[in-house]
Amino acid sequence: MTRLKKIEVGQLSVGMYFSGFDGAWIDTPFWRTSFLVRKASEIARARAAGYTYCWIDTDQGIDLAGAEADRLPETEEPEAAGSSSSRSELDDALRLYENAKQTTQQMFKQARLGKTLDVENCKSLVEEIATSVARDSNALLSIIRLKRVDEYTYLHSIAVCTLMVALARTLGMDDIACKEAGLAGYLHDVGKAFIPLEILNKPDRLSEQEYKIIQRHPALGYDYLKGFSGVPDYVLDVCLHHHEKIDGSGYPSRHQGNQISVYSRMAAVCDVYDAVTSERPYKSGWDPAESLSRMASWQGHFDRPIFLAFVKALGIYPIGSIVKLQSGRTALVIRQNHVDLTKPVVKAFVTTPSIEVVESEIIDLSAPGQTDAIAERSGQDWLKSNGLVIDSLKAMMEASDLPMRISG
Structure with missing residues (x-):
C-alpha cells in the first residue's frame, strides 16, 4: 500500500x-x-x-522519527492559475482511490473470513466512482494505472468498476445503469477471496491443476454473494459469467451470444483489459494500445459492438500507451482528446544513444499548428524500467500545472 x-x-x-x-x-x-x-x-x-x-x-522508506502517519492532508492548498477544476478533480480522484483501496482490501478480508458483505458500503463507493468518472473520466482512469503487483487482486476490482462505468457511459446508458454496471464490476472477482493465496499470488505461471482451481472463483463468488439479500441479480450474474465468451468457449457455463447478459459482456472486456495491462509476478503488463490491438484480433471472445465502445471510451491510444512520434521521439500518452482519438496529449522524450533522457516536452497533438503526430505504437521496455509509465499521472498533472503528489 x-x-x-x-x-x-x-x-x-x-x-x-x-x-x-x-x-x-x-x-x-x-x-x-x-x-x-x-x-x-x-x-x-x-x-x-x-x-x-x-x-x-512511508511504506517504501522510513518515516520521520516519532511522527504520526499522515496519509493525505485534509487542508486546502493554493490553486494553480487556470487549472482549479482539473486540479480539484485529480485531488478528489486520488483521495477516492486511496479510500477505495482500503475499503476493497477490507472487503476481501471479510469475505475470506466468511463474514457478512456490507452491500451498502459497496454501493456508496461505486456511487463515488461513478460520480468521479462522470465529471472527468481521465482523472480516475489515470490513477487506476498505478497498481503495484502486491495490490493487484483488490485494485483490479476498483479498476474494473471504473472501466465498467466509463464503458456504460459510452454506450449511452443512464446514471442508474452506469452505477449498476459499476457495482457488478466491483464485485465480479470477490470469489478470489476463497482461492488459496499461494495460488493467487504465485510468482510463476500456474500449473494446469492450479488453473482449474482459479477457474472456480466465479462459482465461489456467486455462492458467497447469493447469501445476502441486498445483492442484486445482475451482480450475481456478472460474478458468475464474466469469463464467458461470445463463441461459447468460456466458463463456467459455456454460454454464447445473447445467452450472456449485457453487463457480463461488458465485464468480460473490462476484466481482460485490466488484467493484461497490469504488472503481475509472472509477467509484465502489456502496453495499453497494444492490448486493444491484440484483443481486437481475438475472434469469438468479445461482443464486437461493446468492444468498439470500450475502445472509444479509452481512446485508440489509452493513457499509459507508449508511442513513436513522426519527429522520431518516443512519447507517453497522458490525456485523451475525445474529439479526435488519434491526437491525445503526450509527454515526448529526446534520448541519448545510451537511452538517457535529455529533454522532455508536453505536447497536445490536437493543438492548432501542431505538426507532430503519432507514427506507430512503440511499447519500449526502457520507459517501464525507468518508471515513466507509472509517472503517467504525474505528467498529466504537470501538463495542467498541477502539484505532483503521488508515488509510483
Missing part, C-alpha cells in the same frame, strides 16, 4: 522514499521523481531546488 506524507524538504534523510516535490515535476532537478534516498548528495540537491515541501512514501 502507498502511504504518502507531506514533509518539509529540510526534513529529508537517507532511507526515506522521495515521492516528489509539492510543485510541478517538470521544473524540478530530479528526472526520476520517485526513489529511495541513499546519498547525502541527493538530499543536498533536493534542498537546493527551492521547494519548501516534498512527499515521501
